[in-house]
Amino acid sequence: MKYFATFAAMLLLSISAFAQDGKSIYNKYAGHKKVEAVYISSAMFRIMGKLPELEINDKDVNLAPVVKSLNGMYLIECENRELCAKLKADVEKMVSAGKYELMMEIREEDETVRIYTIGTEEEIRGFVFFVMEDDECTFINFDGCIPRESFEKALSKAR
Amino acid sequence: MTNQEFIDVFVPLKDGLYRVAFHILESADDAADAVQDLYAKLWTRRDVLDGIANPKAYCITLLKNACLNRVRSLQYRNTVALEGSGANDHAWENPPDDEPARKLGAVMRAIHQLPPGQRRVLEMKVLRDMSYEEIQKETGMNYLSLRVMLSQARRKLKKLL
Amino acid sequence: MKDIGYINRLDDKTLEALADDVNVHVPRDLSAKVNEALLAAALSQEDSVQTAASGRHRYVIPAALSFVCAAAVFASLHFRGYGQPEDTFDDPYLAYAAFEQAFSRVSGKVNDCARISSAADHAIELTSATMNRLKINE
Numbered sequence: 001m002k003y004f005a006t007f008a009a010m011l012l013l014s015i016s017a018f019a020q021d022g023k024s025i026y027n028k029y030a031g032h033k034k035v036e037a038v039y040i041s042s043a044m045f046r047i048m049g050k051l052p053e054l055e056i057n058d059k060d061v062n063l064a065p066v067v068k069s070l071n072g073m074y075l076i077e078c079e080n081r082e083l084c085a086k087l088k089a090d091v092e093k094m095v096s097a098g099k100y101e102l103m104m105e106i107r108e109e110d111e112t113v114r115i116y117t118i119g120t121e122e123e124i125r126g127f128v129f130f131v132m133e134d135d136e137c138t139f140i141n142f143d144g145c146i147p148r149e150s151f152e153k154a155l156s157k158a159r
Numbered sequence: 160m161t162n163q164e165f166i167d168v169f170v171p172l173k174d175g176l177y178r179v180a181f182h183i184l185e186s187a188d189d190a191a192d193a194v195q196d197l198y199a200k201l202w203t204r205r206d207v208l209d210g211i212a213n214p215k216a217y218c219i220t221l222l223k224n225a226c227l228n229r230v231r232s233l234q235y236r237n238t239v240a241l242e243g244s245g246a247n248d249h250a251w252e253n254p255p256d257d258e259p260a261r262k263l264g265a266v267m268r269a270i271h272q273l274p275p276g277q278r279r280v281l282e283m284k285v286l287r288d289m290s291y292e293e294i295q296k297e298t299g300m301n302y303l304s305l306r307v308m309l310s311q312a313r314r315k316l317k318k319l320l
Numbered sequence: 321m322k323d324i325g326y327i328n329r330l331d332d333k334t335l336e337a338l339a340d341d342v343n344v345h346v347p348r349d350l351s352a353k354v355n356e357a358l359l360a361a362a363l364s365q366e367d368s369v370q371t372a373a374s375g376r377h378r379y380v381i382p383a384a385l386s387f388v389c390a391a392a393v394f395a396s397l398h399f400r401g402y403g404q405p406e407d408t409f410d411d412p413y414l415a416y417a418a419f420e421q422a423f424s425r426v427s428g429k430v431n432d433c434a435r436i437s438s439a440a441d442h443a444i445e446l447t448s449a450t451m452n453r454l455k456i457n458e
Contacts, residue, residue: 175339195357266360310417
């Protein structure tokens with residue numbers, strides 16, 4: 001009985017942890033009214049990484065190293081106040097369960113931006129971007145093994 | 160009739176058509192609206208325009224009828240406003256909805272909000288049916304940036320609509 | 321505007337003469353307006369063609385194809401993990417456009433933060449320098 005209870009508890013924990021990632025957030029909110037959802041899989045990132053024009057760009061920022069190291073991108077844009085509040089709570093659960101680190105927070109007038117990362121000094125394994133403004137919010141999650149230097153360089157130039 | 164043929168034959172007539180509309184409607188805004196509506200209508204009929212012997216005369220006739228409808232519609236609206244709501248006849252109070260015209264108007268307003276670069280590239284691709292290579296040559300943009308810009312334009316329009 | 325009777329009496333010759341009267345000023349933005357109208361008509365047509373096509377397909381899928389689709393969905397769920405979403409875009413160029421847009425958005429905010437913190441650093445340095453000078457003067 002004890003072993004069964006422990007097993008059940010671990011199963012529940014793993015399910016709840018599983019429920020708190022980019023994929024589960026995407027699955028939960030995509031398809032709702034006033035929600036725009038975009039998902040790019042690792043397979044698509046592999047194809048994108050092979051595009052010949054990727055290396056040649058008319059801007060002086062090269063996203064090729066970032067594209068080639070990404071396993072997925074989840075994007076949710078919501079214009080419903082109630083859903084935004086729920087999404088915010090889910091994102092907070094996700095970053096605390098996944099042990100993300102808060103990289104920066106910006107508060108300007110009605111807008112709050114939070115950026116979280118998880119990884120090592122050499123690479124970023126997960127990146128979460130969450131913006132909340134009045135009735136709108138945006139959630140962006142990148143997954144992968146992204147060399148930190150390439151990522152930070154691309155971020156600083158890709159406006 | 161191909162898109163480019165339509166543009167080559169019918170678009171140059173716009174100034175003359177505007178002058179006719181302006182003479183009839185006596186308003187620059189109304190005349191421009193009438194010309195816009197006419198071109199939108201012509202575009203949807205371009206498959207059957209090959210057989211038109213005199214495009215200018217054809218367009219002027221269509222425009223005259225369109226202006227006539229505008230004047231009638233305005234007079235009707237003024238009549239309803241003057242006479243007040245009638246208890247008996249709902250058809251008078253509620254003229255038939257012109258759903259396609261409203262939709263077109265909404266699309267035009269959305270296009271107007273696009274940045275000039277996106278609008279230009281969208282015109283080249285959708286209107287002039289140019290290939291990506293041709294657009295690249297004309298704009299000097301590279302292929303990927305072009306695809307990005309087109310995609311952004313379409314997504315923005317979708318959002319606005 | 322002219323009245324209906326007058327408009328009806330306008331003959332083809334008069335209308336052509338009106339069209340050719342170069343003394344009537346034509347607004348400079350007429351070209352842009354005409355292009356907008358044409359583009360709107362073209363885009364509206366694209367939309368209605370796509371809607372019509374999807375409507376037709378809905379009614380002609382045979383039972384065998386439905387079964388094959390269901391089997392494929394089951395297989396993908398089984399092998400790819402529960403609830404794996406589908407790619408939003410089939411075209412890698414469109415996917416790249418969406419990725420770049422999202423990345424630019426993030427980059428914009430990160431750079432805003434860097435700008436704010438750099439301004440704060442500058443303010444701190446100034447304050448620090450002022451305090452040091454005050455200490456020296458004491």
